[in-house]
Amino acid sequence: MVQVTASFVDPELPQLFLEFGLLLLGLGIIARIAHRFGFSAVPFYLLAGLLMGEGGFYGIDPRGILVPTLAELGVVLLLLLLGLEYSGNQLVQTARRQSRSGLIDLVLNATPGVAMAFILGWGFAGALALGGVTYISSSGIVSQVVRDFRWRRNPETGPVVSILVLEDLVMAPYLPILTVVLTGAGLVRGLISTGIALIVVAVVVLISIRRETWAQRFFTTSEPVGLLLVVFGAAVAAAGLAGLVSFSPAVAAFLVGLLLTGEVAEVARRRLDPLRELLAAVFFAYFGLSTNPADLPSVILPALLLAIITIATKFVTGWYASATVDGGTISRLRAGALLSARGEFSVVIAGIAAVSTVLPGQFQAFVAAYVLITATLGPILARYAEPVGWWWDQRPGAVRSNP
Numbered sequence: 001m002v003q004v005t006a007s008f009v010d011p012e013l014p015q016l017f018l019e020f021g022l023l024l025l026g027l028g029i030i031a032r033i034a035h036r037f038g039f040s041a042v043p044f045y046l047l048a049g050l051l052m053g054e055g056g057f058y059g060i061d062p063r064g065i066l067v068p069t070l071a072e073l074g075v076v077l078l079l080l081l082l083g084l085e086y087s088g089n090q091l092v093q094t095a096r097r098q099s100r101s102g103l104i105d106l107v108l109n110a111t112p113g114v115a116m117a118f119i120l121g122w123g124f125a126g127a128l129a130l131g132g133v134t135y136i137s138s139s140g141i142v143s144q145v146v147r148d149f150r151w152r153r154n155p156e157t158g159p160v161v162s163i164l165v166l167e168d169l170v171m172a173p174y175l176p177i178l179t180v181v182l183t184g185a186g187l188v189r190g191l192i193s194t195g196i197a198l199i200v201v202a203v204v205v206l207i208s209i210r211r212e213t214w215a216q217r218f219f220t221t222s223e224p225v226g227l228l229l230v231v232f233g234a235a236v237a238a239a240g241l242a243g244l245v246s247f248s249p250a251v252a253a254f255l256v257g258l259l260l261t262g263e264v265a266e267v268a269r270r271r272l273d274p275l276r277e278l279l280a281a282v283f284f285a286y287f288g289l290s291t292n293p294a295d296l297p298s299v300i301l302p303a304l305l306l307a308i309i310t311i312a313t314k315f316v317t318g319w320y321a322s323a324t325v326d327g328g329t330i331s332r333l334r335a336g337a338l339l340s341a342r343g344e345f346s347v348v349i350a351g352i353a354a355v356s357t358v359l360p361g362q363f364q365a366f367v368a369a370y371v372l373i374t375a376t377l378g379p380i381l382a383r384y385a386e387p388v389g390w391w392w393d394q395r396p397g398a399v400r401s402n403p
Contacts (some may be wrong), residue, residue, distance in 0.1 A: 002016055019060045020067060023052060027281045041345050042141055043375040045281050045367060049288020051295075067286050073236070074283030075351075076253040077276040078344050080169060080235040082139060082255020084265045084272075098159065101168035101321040105339075108313040110135040116306050120366075125181050125358045129349055132174055133367055134310045136167050138343025140280065141375060145338060145382050156335040159321040163339060168254070171345060175251050178349065184358035193313035228271040231260065250348055282346070287347045287368065290354065303369035311374060311381070314339040333385040341378025346371050 026048050034041035052060050060067070082103075113134030117126035142164060146152055235256045239249035260268060315336030322335040350367035353359045 010044055010157075016064060016066055021058060023048075023067070023282075023285060024278075026052065031180035031281065039376075039379045041281070042138065042284055042341075043372050045284035046288040046372055046375070050291060050368070051288075052285075053289035053291070053293075064336065066238075067282065067289065070279055071283040071286035072239075072249070074276075074279035074286075075250050075344075075348055076235055076239045076271060076278050077232075078140070078283070079250045079254040080231075081256045081269060081272060081276050083254040084260055084269050085257075098162040098321065101159070101163060101317065101358055102170075104320055105163055105167065105317045106135060106170065108316055109310055112306060112309045112313065116302065118176055120302065122264075122359060123365065126363065128181055129353050129359065129363070130367075132171075132178065132349045133346040133370065134261040134306065136342065136345040136349075137164060137314065137339045137342045138345070138375065138378070139164050139168070140342040141343045141378055142338050145379050151334065151338075151380065154331065154334065156318070156322040156331040156338075160318065160335050160338050162347050163317065163321050172251050172254065175348070182353055182358050194391055199285075216262055224267050227264065227267055227362070231256070231268045232272060246290060284344075284347065287351065291365055291368045295362065296369050297363060299366040300369050302375055303366055307370055307373040307377070310342075311377060330386055333388060334382065337378060337382035337385045340374060340381060342371050342374045 004329060030044040030048055031041045034044050047137070055118040092195070110131040113130040113132070114127040116134075117123075117130040120126070142160065145158060151157055190213060235253040238256050242249045242252035257265070318335030318337070318339045319332040322332045350364050350371075352362075353367075354364050
């Protein structure tokens with residue numbers, strides 16, 4: 001019988017397990033409370049991380065191995081599941097159908113972030129990063145709100161999803177470009193890296209369009225456990241390989257998901273979704289853990305101002321995008337409310353910035369405050385969109401909408 005002596009056990013492991021267990025326990029309680037009241041749990045995960053990290057009530061060290069590694073796996077799974085939601089054909093068709101709405105979305109919502117970065121003295125790199133933070137809506141929060149309020153069949157849901165798909169398309173080349181800028185790569189090296197990123201994305205989309213059924217022939221859905229291991233393993237390996245060649249690991253995982261369609265993608269989504277929920281919660285909490293609450297007071301006012309401006313611009317985007325469907329005022333307000341929350345991609349951008357020395361540590365605190373504000377207000381605005389729209393339509397002489 002093989003005996004394991006205490007000398008082979010890391011003396012810090014029990015403390016690590018205790019802290020991680022307490023973190024998961026707290027996140028689980030938060031998720032249940034958020035679900036009970038119909039809110040997204042994302043802002044509460046961030047808040048829990050703030051309260052349990054350095055400078056908080058407990059003091060979990062975010063610089064260990066376990067939590068940061070699981071947080072990175074959470075990003076990989078978020079992007080993998082996002083890729084599994086779409087096919088190459090869907091991406092191309094969406095880009096054609098909502099191209100004008102997507103352009104309006106980009107201009108209206110990236111511009112305030114760019115302007116704020118220059119005002120705060122963060123330069124071009126800060127403008128590029130903060131413009132992405134304010135531009136991209138949270139697919140996770142949108143999905144949760146649609147499920148909670150049973151809006152799946154509403155007329156505005158289609159245009160909102162189209163906007164989200166276009167934003168995800170923009171993120172594919174944007175994240176590698178941002179990584180190059182923040183790592184201080186030279187112009188030639190940066191252009192080469194960006195060119196390679198764009199070529200890789202284009203090739204994967206082309207394969208997904210031309211060979212949409214290849215996955216059904218290669219994978220078997222009769223062995224879901226094997227499929228789970230192969231898909232997750234491929235995404236993690238692709239993310240690792242991408243990191244070695246200065247490509248975005250998150251985008252690499254998205255491209256792996258994009259290659260899988262049909263029944264294979266559906267089975268993989270069902271199997272991976274619970275794991276995604278777990279690791280995504282750790283990812284959001286880790287962002288809070290690595291943010292010192294003492295840094296927030298100095299950025300809360302500009303973050304609040306930027307949140308108010310960009311929530312308004314998202315309402316303009318939603319209003320325009322849903323104008324093509326017969327939903328009236330209520331439908332347009334619901335679309336704006338859905339798009340107003342920022343979440344996972346904004347945190348991913350801040351995470352990329354955090355590992356560079358180009359931007360000050362204040363940037364991460366600013367994004368944390370901004371995401372907390374928008375992720376909290378988004379579901380609240382969605383809850384009150386219908387009564388506000390109904391009240392607006394009851395004004396004397398107002399044209400009635402079709403909710």
